Amino acid sequence: MQYLIYNRREKLDHQFESRLVIYLHFNQLEHLNHQDSSFVIATHVEHIVGIGVIYTNDFHPSNHYFYIHVFDSFQRKGIGSKILKILESMQGITTLQCLINSKNTIANRFLLNHHFYLARKTSDFELNTLPKKTMLYTTKSVNKLSHCELKKIKRIFYFNYLDHHESVNPLNPKLDQNTFFESIEKTLDLDKSEVLVRTQPNMNDSGSQAVIAYIFFGDSVEQSLEVAYVGGEFQAEVNEYCHFFCSVMNIYLNKNNTLYFESDNTDFYMNNLVKYLNIKPCQQYNTYIKKV
Structure with a gap:
């Protein structure tokens, strides 16, 4: 397994971009396709099998927003934990924030196991x-x-x-x-x-x-x-x-x-x-x- 940090703001790799965009689209993650995002990308035999995306919000710049996704057949292999560790080590990161559907028990448990705390609950009506x-x-x-x-x-x-x-x-x-x-x-x-x-x-x-x-x-x-x-x-x-x-x-x-x-x-x-x-x-x- 290989891990790559890809920062769109520093250098745009058009060949790699197409693979990333396809991965986001295939896994219904288009909402994470921010132009100023940075990515941690896990690859196996040149195929993307997991990503971590991190970005900021001009309204709330004190926190870095992130999301981790690992392809189904590669879950429970420590890939998500490795991606999170790399995200945490990136320069300038002091506070991480993540929004998760309350029904996603695996993701909620993952964050709690990695010492995140529940800061807010949001409901749609x-x-x-x-x-x-x-x-x-x-x-x-x-x-x-x-x-x-x-x-x-x-x-x-x-x-x-x-x-x-x-x-x-x-x-x-x-x-x-x-x-x-x-x-x-x-x-x-x-x-x-x-x-x-x-x-x-x-x-x-x-x-x-x-x-x-x-x-x-x-x-x-x-x-x-x-x-x-x-x-x-x-x-x-x-x-x-x-x-x-x-x-x-x-x-x-x-x-x-x-x-x-x-x-x-x-x-x-x-x-x-x-x-x-x-x-x-x-x-x-x-x-x-x-x-x-």
Whole structure:
């Protein structure tokens, strides 16, 4: 068995690339085909029988994301352990992070046996129906917010995102509220995304309006719509926010067959929405981390 480190960023080997791409495609691993990835490749008689892929994420640069795959007939021969050892020894690697389907008992056991710890659980959900609520809310489309209102929502969203990821993969400190939102908004449908508006009394008794919570929608595929992010200003008011989230979700569920979203157990607001809806996941994943 031979092991080769192949770094696409340093040198692109077109002959070797074709073999690697075929391996990824054959094993349904195209999602790992990142242009800036590095690979540890195990070969036997010039055939690729296993790979380890490692890459970084500009949003969360403190961790190196990785995945190991060994061809079925070559499993349980120590190849995965050898690939992992090489990945850990690569220059600049301090923290490894891996996402695994919770039903993949072999992979989960492998990581635990190699001293990874379970850092986060993620669940996928699909909704076809929602409880009908009669409560009415004052809302605004994100695209129709004033400059001050948008500034506040950016701040709330930014600090909620910071809190959500701090214990697992902290946000890049170079991203401030504005640059963070500019990067995220490319993935959002701001026409559909809504914020909750509350009227606050003032000395003139006319009241002023303040934005206090948000529900952001993402991709729309055929008759399915993604609920990308939910959150609010005060955790103590999460029950009211959940009513608001459902009110908006009901509107779009009437226009789409399915709403889908994911919830991390480190995400306070999405977790509480799941509890409020009392729904079960269709898929679950585990995030493992190891300090090298």
